[in-house]
Amino acid sequence: MRSSGRNSNRNYRGASGRPAQPRAGGGRDDKQKGSGRPRPEERRHGTGGAKGGPGPKGGGKAGRKRTAPARPREYDAQIEERNRARHDKPQAKMPKTFGEQDGERLQKVLARAGLGSRRACEELIEQARVEVNGKIVIEQGMRVDPEKDEIKVDGLTIATQSFLFFALNKPAGVVSSMEDPEGRQCLGDYVQNRETRLFHVGRLDTETEGLILLTNHGELAHRLTHPRYGVRKTYLAAIQGPIPRDLGKRLKDGIKLDDGYARADHFKVVENTGKNYLVEVSLHEGRKHIVRRMLAEAGFPVDKLVRTRFGPIALGDQKSGWLRRMTNTEVGMLMNEVGL
Incomplete structure (x- = not known):
């Protein structure tokens, strides 16, 4: 009994022979654990355990997980500015001998203007019926600029793709303007293509019906209505x-x-x-x-x-309120009427 009492008062010694540390609460480690704040070593290394102590997946240096320091914002801004300057730099212009030639092939422009297939337009060129800037063209593959060059077929100027020409049979009661501030029915209500501004060539009384032309070719519209040209x-x-x-x-x-x-x-x-x-x-x-x-x-x-x-454009059997796109031949006759 005495020996058992003596043993109960002794401190337990571990395998190393050193006395074990007491587990009583209130120590420094327990306070840091209870506060929820990381220990200085954990804040420093980003892992649990002290320097050289066991990490979450093993001890020593292998268990440590270091985080890369954040780059300063000024450095990121410099990189962004350098990349933007690189992409905004104008591209080097290659010599024309290595790039695409200027203009479009003449037969392609003629086909787009509605004069037939490319093969049919090539036959027009072979028949010497096409002229560019006053000179008859007989060889294939000629390149032209439809915005600048004057192209005629059988003496009539063709309409390029950038110009629009319409004929409207205006009903009675429609105001001859593209917009009406009073909200009355006007010519603009009959135009589906609102992306391009169109002009009405001349005017018709509100109660007058019949043919009125619409186009975005300003010079043609001006000449068709000018008394000098006397269009009938x-x-x-x-x-x-x-x-x-x-x-x-x-x-x-x-x-x-x-x-x-x-x-x-x-x-x-x-x-x-x-x-x-x-x-x-x-x-x-x-x-x-x-x-x-x-x-x-x-x-x-x-x-x-x-x-x-x-002028040369007839109303024909076009129904009231109908809008139709004018043919290339009609546009050519209009231009010829006013010397374009």
């Missing part, structure tokens, strides 16, 4: 008769209006049913309400007015 417009007017035989002569000699004399280039009776007459009037003037004013001054107010032709 043709109208059909419904009036009440009977009409005298000399009405046509009076219109051609000139009708005195408030803003001066107005003369017709052509007049004829198209249809007559009782007192209802349908007459055709052609003139090259473009003053406001000119046809209505001339016939009203002659004693025959107009009941209905339709423009059926603008």
Whole structure:
């Protein structure tokens, strides 16, 4: 019993013969564990354990996990600036002998303008029907710039891809403008291609129907409406008769209006049913309400007015409100009319 009591009071010695450390709480290590803050060694090395102590997967240096120090922001900014300068540097221009030649092949431009397949356009060139800048072309493969070079087929200038030409049969009640601040129906409501600004060539009264041209070719639109070029417009007017035989002569000699004399280039009776007459009037003037004013001054107010032709372009059987793209031949005839 005495020996057992003596042994119970002794401190337990480990295998090394040294007394074991007490496990009582309140020590420094326990305080750091309880506070949740890493020990200085852990903050320093980023791992559990002291210097040289066992890491999470083994002891010694093999168990340590060091983190690379963060790069300063100034260094990252310098790298970003260097990369941007490298990519923004203009590319070196190669000699033309090694790069693509300027312009497009002539037959390709003709085919895109709607003159047929490339093979058909090559035949046009072989037949000496194509001229560029006033010179007839007979050899294949010639390169042209459709924006700068003047290209004609059978004497008519072709329309390049960058220009648009439309013919609209304007209904009655539509305002002759691309936009209307009052919200009324206007020409812009009939144009589907809103990416390109179009001009209306001349005007028609709100109640006048018929042919009106739309294009983004500013010079052509200007010449078609300028009095200097005298482009003829043709109208059909419904009036009440009977009409005298000399009405046509009076219109051609000139009708005195408030803003001066107005003369017709052509007049004829198209249809007559009782007192209802349908007459055709052609003139090259473009003053406001000119046809209505001339016939009203002659004693025959107009009941209905339709423009059926603008220069070489005819309305034909195009339905009211329909918009159609003009053919290359029509565009060529328009340009030829005004010297383009």
